[in-house]
Amino acid sequence: MTVPTLSVVMPVFNEARTVMTIIDRVRRTNLPVELIVVDDGSTDGTRELLTREREKIDRLILLDENRGKGAALKAGFAVATGDVVIIQDADLEYDPEDYAELLKPIQKAGADLVLGSRLTGARPQRAYYYWHYVGNRLITWIARVLYNTTLSDIYTCYKAFRREQLAGLDIKSDGFEFDAEFLARLLKRDLIVYEVPISYYGRSYAEGKKIKWYHTGRVVWNLVKYRFVG
Ligand SMILES: Nc1nc2c(ncn2[C@@H]2O[C@H](COP(=O)(O)OP(=O)(O)OP(=O)(O)O)[C@@H](O)[C@H]2O)c(=O)[nH]1
Ligand SMILES: [Mg+2]
Numbered sequence: 160m161t162v163p164t165l166s167v168v169m170p171v172f173n174e175a176r177t178v179m180t181i182i183d184r185v186r187r188t189n190l191p192v193e194l195i196v197v198d199d200g201s202t203d204g205t206r207e208l209l210t211r212e213r214e215k216i217d218r219l220i221l222l223d224e225n226r227g228k229g230a231a232l233k234a235g236f237a238v239a240t241g242d243v244v245i246i247q248d249a250d251l252e253y254d255p256e257d258y259a260e261l262l263k264p265i266q267k268a269g270a271d272l273v274l275g276s277r278l279t280g281a282r283p284q285r286a287y288y289y290w291h292y293v294g295n296r297l298i299t300w301i302a303r304v305l306y307n308t309t310l311s312d313i314y315t316c317y318k319a320f321r322r323e324q325l326a327g328l329d330i331k332s333d334g335f336e337f338d339a340e341f342l343a344r345l346l347k348r349d350l351i352v353y354e355v356p357i358s359y360y361g362r363s364y365a366e367g368k369k370i371k372w373y374h375t376g377r378v379v380w381n382l383v384k385y386r387f388v389g
Pocket of ligand 2: 248252368
């Protein structure tokens with residue numbers, strides 16, 4: 160079976176410490192990757208770094224105003240040309256070596272959307288904040304009930320999907336609640352959805368994590384809202 164071409168979309172905000180390492184890891188996958196990096200107003204030298212190393216990046220998008228992870232992803236999706244799109248954070252929490260696993264259900268089972276689950280116990284997972292785990296369980300349970308799905312980790316960064324699914328997907332969210340709207344809208348389509356175990360090398364807040372507990376409220380709201388609207 161031929162390997163689909165991949166558009167890896169990487170939202171970046173103040174990740175000077177890790178962004179070039181993760182770009183190198185993406186490049187080392189030996190897959191046909193189009194790497195799209197979107198920065199919106201980093202102030203820690205990330206932009207200068209990306210500009211200097213731009214030959215490693217297929218599409219570098221530098222937005223002047225900071226609007227959030229969701230807005231950056233939308234800007235990246237708009238220029239993607241691959242058969243499959245993968246979301247890749249710019250920290251080192253998720254490992255591009257897992258792309259091959261994410262692609263398998265697309266190649267073998269005609270999947271439209273594949274999520275990488277951190278919670279199967281099958282791969283290395285950093286012991287992380289218990290209360291994040293509780294929040295994750297809660298929002299995953301809400302998604303399971305509302306969308307009648309067995310997915311085990313809805314707030315994973317790793318989502319691989321056929322690019323054609325972007326057609327007609329007019330996502331409103333600009334921040335961390337983007338993922339909830341994105342997933343909700345795709346789950347409402349009659350798609351073939353899979354999940355595969357992935358590793359999770361989580362980082363602490365001291366190491367740069369940006370998501371906060373209060374983002375959970377908007378995530379829940381999006382899950383409920385898009386179940387019934389749109
Ligand atoms: N362009 C852009 N990227 C952002 C923004 N906020 C966060 N990001 C990026 O989004 C990714 C995820 O942010 P993290 O702080 O790692 O969030 P997290 O808690 O790990 O959450 P997830 O990885 O999304 O589960 C990283 O690559 C960030 O650099 C933003 O305002 N703009
Ligand atoms: Mg992260």
